[in-house]
Amino acid sequence: MFKARRGRDKQTGGTAVLVADAPAYAVTLDSVTKTYQTGTTRVQALDGVSLGLRRGSFTAVMGPSGSGKSTFLHCAAGLDQPTSGTVWLGDTELTRLDEKQLTVQRRTRIGFVFQAYNLIPSLSVRDNITLPLRFSDVPVDEAWLAQVVREVGLTDRLTHRPSELSGGQQQRVAIARALITRPEAVFADEPTGALDSRTGKQVLQLMRSLVDSLGQTILMVTHDPIAASWADRVVFLADGKLAGELADPTAETVAAHLTHLGEW
Numbered sequence: 001m002f003k004a005r006r007g008r009d010k011q012t013g014g015t016a017v018l019v020a021d022a023p024a025y026a027v028t029l030d031s032v033t034k035t036y037q038t039g040t041t042r043v044q045a046l047d048g049v050s051l052g053l054r055r056g057s058f059t060a061v062m063g064p065s066g067s068g069k070s071t072f073l074h075c076a077a078g079l080d081q082p083t084s085g086t087v088w089l090g091d092t093e094l095t096r097l098d099e100k101q102l103t104v105q106r107r108t109r110i111g112f113v114f115q116a117y118n119l120i121p122s123l124s125v126r127d128n129i130t131l132p133l134r135f136s137d138v139p140v141d142e143a144w145l146a147q148v149v150r151e152v153g154l155t156d157r158l159t160h161r162p163s164e165l166s167g168g169q170q171q172r173v174a175i176a177r178a179l180i181t182r183p184e185a186v187f188a189d190e191p192t193g194a195l196d197s198r199t200g201k202q203v204l205q206l207m208r209s210l211v212d213s214l215g216q217t218i219l220m221v222t223h224d225p226i227a228a229s230w231a232d233r234v235v236f237l238a239d240g241k242l243a244g245e246l247a248d249p250t251a252e253t254v255a256a257h258l259t260h261l262g263e264w
């Protein structure tokens with residue numbers, strides 16, 4: 001799928017094979033299906049989904065309840081394996097890996113942010129943020145830690161415990177933790193679901209700036225058209241299938257598309 005691409009060589013002006021060129025897509029799904037079988041009941045949660053997440057892009061996934069959003073995120077992020085189809089992280093085919101290999105990919109190349117912040121109460125902010133490095137036995141890059149902490153606005157909170165922080169600050173710790181391994185993609189499942197609208201806006205502003213300033217790739221599942229409007233693109237799911245997409249979304253265009261899907 002990721003063949004060497006031909007491009008213009010900047011130095012010579014000639015055409016060169018850019019073999020060292022990283023794939024343009026951080027994550028690619030090709031004809032992904034996921035079927036759940038419970039007793040005699042069979043649910044087709046994903047039904048032939050193909051999608052690429054460009055490096056440095058912010059994508060929101062929306063759709064009615066039960067349309068397959070969480071299943072999509074789990075398959076794209078290597079948390080679950082599809083029933084068929086392929087998923088790539090850069091040029092690594094996740095769908096070929098066993099559970100142990102997938103765990104390594106998740107720990108080292110993917111960041112996660114969930115609605116529940118999942119912080120360890122007994123650890124300081126600094127230790128919560130650096131926990132993924134400890135799991136992988138990787139030393140802390142102090143300069144990167146300082147940059148990440150600055151980006152999320154927690155420089156003066158590093159010695160605090162999670163209970164001493166507001167909900168928005170706790171989510172920002174979770175975002176910093178997701179960034180600390182310099183992941184190729186960050187997957188966020190309803191990251192503002194537990195926050196009031198003002199604090200939620202600050203978290204979305206932060207995610208937007210991570211894409212714009214760090215070139216981070218982010219995929220976010222949300223029910224909220226206002227949250228989705230911070231993304232570059234919204235893709236819609238209905239009955240496990242892609243059901244359209246919007247570039248440069250606004251809350252109004254997203255809400256209109258959801259109405260069309262019968263969500264509201």
Ligand SMILES: Nc1ncnc2c1ncn2[C@@H]1O[C@H](COP(=O)(O)OP(=O)(O)OP(=O)(O)O)[C@@H](O)[C@H]1O
Pocket residue numbers: 036037038043044045063064065066067068069070071072
């Ligand atoms: N582990 C599972 N076992 C059986 N069925 C499942 C499982 N997980 C999801 N499903 C089914 O797959 C379909 C898609 O579920 P999914 O959670 O991906 O939808 P969703 O769009 O995220 O929903 P919501 O917006 O309500 O969170 C649903 O019909 C759901 O009941």
